[in-house]
Amino acid sequence: xxxxxxxxxxxxxxxxxxxxxxxxxxxxxAEPSLCLCISCGTCASGCTAAQFTDFSLRRVIIQLQRxxxxxxxxxxxxxxxxxxxxxTCPRGVNTRHLVLCIRKExxxxxxx
Amino acid sequence: xxxKTVAVIGGGPAGMxxxxxxxxxxxxxxxxxxxxxxxxxxxxxxxxxxxxxxxxEILESLYRNFPGSITVMTETNITSIGRNADRFIxxxxxxxxxxxxxxxxxxxxxxxxxxxxxxxxxxxxxxVITSVDLEQWFKEKRPVLTSHGRVPATVGFIHCVGSRxxxxxxxxxxxxxxxxxxxxxxELKEKLPEARIFxxxxxxxxxxxxxxxxxxxxxxxxxxxxxxxxxxxxxxxxDGSLMAKVEDTLTAKPLRINLDLLVLxxxxxxxxxxxxxxxxxxxxxxxxxxxxxxDGHLQPHDTxxxxxxxxxxxxxxxxxxxxxxxxxxxxxxxxxxLTN
Numbered sequence: 001x002x003x004x005x006x007x008x009x010x011x012x013x014x015x016x017x018x019x020x021x022x023x024x025x026x027x028x029x030a031e032p033s034l035c036l037c038i039s040c041g042t043c044a045s046g047c048t049a050a051q052f053t054d055f056s057l058r059r060v061i062i063q064l065q066r067x068x069x070x071x072x073x074x075x076x077x078x079x080x081x082x083x084x085x086x087x088t089c090p091r092g093v094n095t096r097h098l099v100l101c102i103r104k105e106x107x108x109x110x111x112x
Numbered sequence: 113x114x115x116k117t118v119a120v121i122g123g124g125p126a127g128m129x130x131x132x133x134x135x136x137x138x139x140x141x142x143x144x145x146x147x148x149x150x151x152x153x154x155x156x157x158x159x160x161x162x163x164x165x166x167x168x169e170i171l172e173s174l175y176r177n178f179p180g181s182i183t184v185m186t187e188t189n190i191t192s193i194g195r196n197a198d199r200f201i202x203x204x205x206x207x208x209x210x211x212x213x214x215x216x217x218x219x220x221x222x223x224x225x226x227x228x229x230x231x232x233x234x235x236x237x238x239x240v241i242t243s244v245d246l247e248q249w250f251k252e253k254r255p256v257l258t259s260h261g262r263v264p265a266t267v268g269f270i271h272c273v274g275s276r277x278x279x280x281x282x283x284x285x286x287x288x289x290x291x292x293x294x295x296x297x298x299e300l301k302e303k304l305p306e307a308r309i310f311x312x313x314x315x316x317x318x319x320x321x322x323x324x325x326x327x328x329x330x331x332x333x334x335x336x337x338x339x340x341x342x343x344x345x346x347x348x349x350x351d352g353s354l355m356a357k358v359e360d361t362l363t364a365k366p367l368r369i370n371l372d373l374l375v376l377x378x379x380x381x382x383x384x385x386x387x388x389x390x391x392x393x394x395x396x397x398x399x400x401x402x403x404x405x406x407d408g409h410l411q412p413h414d415t416x417x418x419x420x421x422x423x424x425x426x427x428x429x430x431x432x433x434x435x436x437x438x439x440x441x442x443x444x445x446x447x448x449x450l451t452n
Contacts, residue, residue, distance in 0.1 A: 014366065016369035032332065059363075062363055065337070066363060091328070
């Protein structure tokens with residue numbers, strides 16, 4: 001391929017309609033408190049795993065809601081399931097159960 | 113002692129409530145309204161936040177026991193206000209002359225003209241409406257349809273239209289639009305259970321009791337989706353639907369989304385009457401054009417002009433509870449002024 005001295009960047013724009021919302025729909029049935037997340041980041045700030053890895057439950061939830069399953073898959077296994085985030089979430093999201101549901105769904109188990 | 117007269121300028125909820133209380137307190141009241149009827153913006157409204165109470169109930173209550181002794185003058189525009197010793201002399205466009213011992217300014221607000229935010233397409237694209245239009249649809253029990261007569265599958269509410277926007281010349285937060293958007297989104301979802309409804313916001317300001325609860329209910333029960341990002345521009349697709357561009361700030365990516373209906377949450381601005389009466393009386397305006405009381409904490413109704421008092425949303429954005437409470441409080445202050 002000839003080298004033209006420039007490269008083409010990938011389009012960063014997200015098109016909402018291209019998201020895959022099937023996972024979030026199923027997870028929501030298993031853990032309805034998912035809808036209550038306000039992205040405050042309390043879960044991520046106290047997170048044991050986030051201290052050592054690039055893991056943010058806030059980001060996982062938002063990616064899940066945006067239908068970005070690949071991003072969820074890349075991150076979800078970093079959680080150590082300690083459950084500290086359940087204690088701090090101001091909206092009462094059952095975060096630990098949420099992580100377990102996402103893992104089960106992604107591993108092929110069908111929850112609903 | 114001769115009965116003292118108070119001229120109340122503006123017949124919205126603040127003016128009506130204050131007039132009634134003044135009359136109950138034994139004052140002669142002249143209520144002046146530039147529009148054809150009393151009630152102000154409440155006439156256009158269907159239901160109120162946070163409990164979806166019919167706005168008609170409030171109007172009914174304002175009219176209930178409305179003292180016959182109050183002189184109500186509608187379609188009345190004041191052209192000059194003069195003084196003769198301690199008395200005010202108001203002249204109207206209809207050549208009436210009204211004398212009063214005190215003035216209560218209740219001239220209220222108007223909503224931001226969404227046409228000025230051209231990039232959002234109001235007045236250009238048929239499927240862009242304002243929160244006031246949508247409320248009117250609810251009030252008229254008009255089915256919510258797109259301009260092509262289709263049931264909208266996706267609806268977006270845009271917060272802060274003309275508020276917190278230096279480009280619109282308005283720095284202030286209009287305060288009530290956040291919770292109004294949530295209320296309208298919930299009402300819309302009740303009417304269109306299949307629709308996906310989004311709110312695009314900068315901050316969500318759920319300042320009143322019951323507001324956060326409504327917001328939470330809108331997420332949990334009605335599954336309204338909140339996307340933190342401010343609309344930069346909207347375009348019309350070939351089929352008349354709209355393509356909106358925002359940054360999804362929580363994923364830090366530009367986002368493009370198709371919407372069948374776009375609702376612009378228009379903010380509070382001082383009404384034309386507030387600007388006109390403020391100028392006639394030489395009152396102080398705050399930087400956002402609302403009337404500035406002498407001391408927001410301690411003298412919230414007083415102005416630099418003796419005998420001129422303020423109540424309601426001519427001083428800035430207020431919800432209905434605050435407006436009515438402010439009106440009652442102004443009456444106490446006027447009573448103190450006129451009986452000393």
